Amino acid sequence: MNLLGWLRRRNKLNSTVTKAPATPVSFDPVERLEGRTLFAAVPIRVATVIADSSGWIDIRFTKSIAQGTILKKVFRMYTPGTDGVLNTVDDVQATASIKWDAATRTMSLKATTNPNGAYRVKLFSSGILDTDGLRFDGEYNATLPSGDGVQGGNFQFKARLDTGNLPTVRIITNGTSINNGLISVRLNKSAAPISVSNFLQYVLGGRYDGTIFHRSGRTEPSPIQIIQGGGYKTAGNPTHIPTFSPIQLEGGIGNSRGTIAFARSTDANSATSEFFFNVQTNTFLNPSVPGLNGYAAFGTVTSGQNLVDAIYNTGTKSFGGAPFATVPMVSSTTPVTVIHAAEQMKIYALAE
Numbered sequence: 079m080n081l082l083g084w085l086r087r088r089n090k091l092n093s094t095v096t097k098a099p100a101t102p103v104s105f106d107p108v109e110r111l112e113g114r115t116l117f118a119a120v121p122i123r124v125a126t127v128i129a130d131s132s133g134w135i136d137i138r139f140t141k142s143i144a145q146g147t148i149l150k151k152v153f154r155m156y157t158p159g160t161d162g163v164l165n166t167v168d169d170v171q172a173t174a175s176i177k178w179d180a181a182t183r184t185m186s187l188k189a190t191t192n193p194n195g196a197y198r199v200k201l202f203s204s205g206i207l208d209t210d211g212l213r214f215d216g217e218y219n220a221t222l223p224s225g226d227g228v229q230g231g232n233f234q235f236k237a238r239l240d241t242g243n244l245p246t247v248r249i250i251t252n253g254t255s256i257n258n259g260l261i262s263v264r265l266n267k268s269a270a271p272i273s274v275s276n277f278l279q280y281v282l283g284g285r286y287d288g289t290i291f292h293r294s295g296r297t298e299p300s301p302i303q304i305i306q307g308g309g310y311k312t313a314g315n316p317t318h319i320p321t322f323s324p325i326q327l328e329g330g331i332g333n334s335r336g337t338i339a340f341a342r343s344t345d346a347n348s349a350t351s352e353f354f355f356n357v358q359t360n361t362f363l364n365p366s367v368p369g370l371n372g373y374a375a376f377g378t379v380t381s382g383q384n385l386v387d388a389i390y391n392t393g394t395k396s397f398g399g400a401p402f403a404t405v406p407m408v409s410s411t412t413p414v415t416v417i418h419a420a421e422q423m424k425i426y427a428l429a430e
């Protein structure tokens with residue numbers, strides 16, 4: 079029997095049902111749901127960009143990328159070339175790698191040839207497809223998410239060091255189970271100009287990369303609520319990282335919980351590279367306290383205070399006494415280590 083014949087026969091058999099008063103249309107909610115799904119299929123866009131002074135760039139997307147579209151050909155990175163100006167004919171294409179993290183929908187680019195200066199990045203829409211089969215919607219006019227709502231359009235931006243009074247430094251540690259290992263610190267140039275420019279010298283020179291947190295005050299005989307780092311690369315090896323000239327003590331912003339300050343020897347004006355994070359408000363460390371000289375706090379943790387707390391609270395190990403008597407550890411053999419520290423760049427739109 080063909081379908082039509084079957085329907086006629088079925089309607090006869092169920093004649094009482096078909097003559098009954100109309101009932102609410104039971105499949106209406108399904109129709110509305112399908113409508114919503116169609117409207118929601120907007121193309122993939124850039125949600126956020128974090129670009130740092132070492133040429134490390136994290137680009138988070140609004141959707142997942144279709145498998146197989148994370149390829150080197152989808153992007154280009156350029157440094158300024160000999161004229162020192164970006165977006166001119168002598169721009170030099172930087173050698174860079176690309177990685178995709180599906181869990182955070184983040185594309186990470188890492189240039190190997192960026193000398194802490196400006197650079198520009200271009201993502202080609204034609205190479206990036208989302209899981210709905212739509213092309214990347216990338217137009218960028220200084221607001222995010224990117225795009226004009228229509229698939230297609232390349233994403234281009236310039237990155238430059240932050241010349242403002244509140245630059246941000248990102249410290250990425252091997253404590254990756256908390257806040258992805260990140261401690262982000264906003265520096266206060268107005269309150270502590272000497273300290274901030276000193277800290278940035280070490281950051282931009284890559285001198286903190288590979289250093290350990292060598293001290294947690296929690297397990298000391300006279301506990302002090304700080305963690306200290308910025309001086310050594312190997313627990314137990316007293317070889318200090320190379321330092322610039324010592325700096326003058328400044329008043330700073332005060333040693334409240336969540337601040338970073340410079341450590342020093344007994345001489346008030348002896349701070350070089352070593353710093354500490356205040357895990358609690360340590361008013362007695364402020365330079366304003368009479369008779370002590372104190373320590374200059376010059377920045378505030380804006381992300382990853384939970385990681386700072388965890389480093390303070392984790393188990394410590396002694397590597398032959400001071401300065402390695404209370405080294406916070408991520409495992410029984412590995413100290414908490416700074417993998418990478420760099421300044422967060424300001425990003426700017428760049429017309430095609």
Ligand SMILES: [Ca+2]
Nearest residue numbers: 226228230231
């Ligand atoms: Ca578009």
